[in-house]
Amino acid sequence: MYAQRAGNKTIGEIIVKNNGYKVALGGVVASLCLMLMLCTAVFPVLNMAVPLYMGAMIVVVAVEIDDKWAFVTYSAVSLLSFFITPDKEAVLMFVMLFGYYPILRRVIERNIRLFLARIVIKTAVFNAAAVAVYYLIIAISGMSIYDFLDDFSFLGKNLMLKILIIMNVIFIMYDRTLDLLEASYVNWFRKTYLGKK
Numbered sequence: 001m002y003a004q005r006a007g008n009k010t011i012g013e014i015i016v017k018n019n020g021y022k023v024a025l026g027g028v029v030a031s032l033c034l035m036l037m038l039c040t041a042v043f044p045v046l047n048m049a050v051p052l053y054m055g056a057m058i059v060v061v062a063v064e065i066d067d068k069w070a071f072v073t074y075s076a077v078s079l080l081s082f083f084i085t086p087d088k089e090a091v092l093m094f095v096m097l098f099g100y101y102p103i104l105r106r107v108i109e110r111n112i113r114l115f116l117a118r119i120v121i122k123t124a125v126f127n128a129a130a131v132a133v134y135y136l137i138i139a140i141s142g143m144s145i146y147d148f149l150d151d152f153s154f155l156g157k158n159l160m161l162k163i164l165i166i167m168n169v170i171f172i173m174y175d176r177t178l179d180l181l182e183a184s185y186v187n188w189f190r191k192t193y194l195g196k197k
Contacts, residue, residue, distance in 0.1 A: 022065050022069050025060075025061060025064055025065065026065075026076070029057050029058065029060055029061050029073055030073050030080070032057060033054040033057055033058075033077045034077060034080055034081065034084065036050050036053055036057075037050060037054065037077075037081050037085045037090060037091070038084065040085065040086075040087040041085065044087060047087050047089050047090040047093070048090075048093065050090055050094075051094035051097070051099065052098055052174060054094055054098065054099065055098035055099055055102045055178075056102065056178065056181055058073060058077075058099060058103065059102045059178065059181065059185070060185065062103055062106055063182065063185060063186060063190075067103050067107060070102075070103045071100070074099045074100055074103065078094065078095045078099055081094060082095075088137075088140055089137050093133060096129050096132060096136070097126065097130065097133060098174075101125070101126070102178055104125065105122065105175065105178060108121055108122060122171075122175060123168065123171070126167075126171045127168070130164070130167055
């Protein structure tokens with residue numbers, strides 16, 4: 001059905017240009033993200049995992065429509081999350097890092113050809129955001145940096161350095177996972193279930 005042509009455009013291309021489709025897709029993805037965010041109130045252990053999943057869902061909007069609409073969806077989810085989610089740590093992780101990063105990553109991949117430069121920029125963005133998130137969490141919760149580091153005392157000396165190293169390893173895995181998810185979505189899911197090229 002999607003292979004039918006109207007002029008030089010497929011039906012799928014015509015649907016994507018329809019503002020109703022854009023709003024509907026953004027709304028569905030935003031609703032799913034908010035539902036996941038609410039899960040952190042019931043299962044606090046998910047407060048790190050949920051922002052990662054939500055970021056991956058934003059990729060769907062970026063692929064199906066464009067990066068601007070993905071950013072609009074991210075902004076809507078970020079704003080609503082502050083009002084309806086009790087777990088502010090999960091909200092901050094999404095707002096300041098995992099929500100916009102999949103969009104920024106696509107912009108970096110498109111515009112910067114040198115692989116090493118892409119890695120440096122991505123890592124710099126991640127580290128700056130990660131440090132900012134945890135200082136904000138400490139400020140909002142009212143605990144001191146020492147109280148926060150006590151949770152990681154099992155790591156021994158040089159806690160901040162070790163925490164950053166662990167987080168960078170997680171980030172590299174996340175970045176690679178986004179690559180694989182986007183490729184799978186474009187090359188398999190869209191073709192198999194949506195009939196799109």
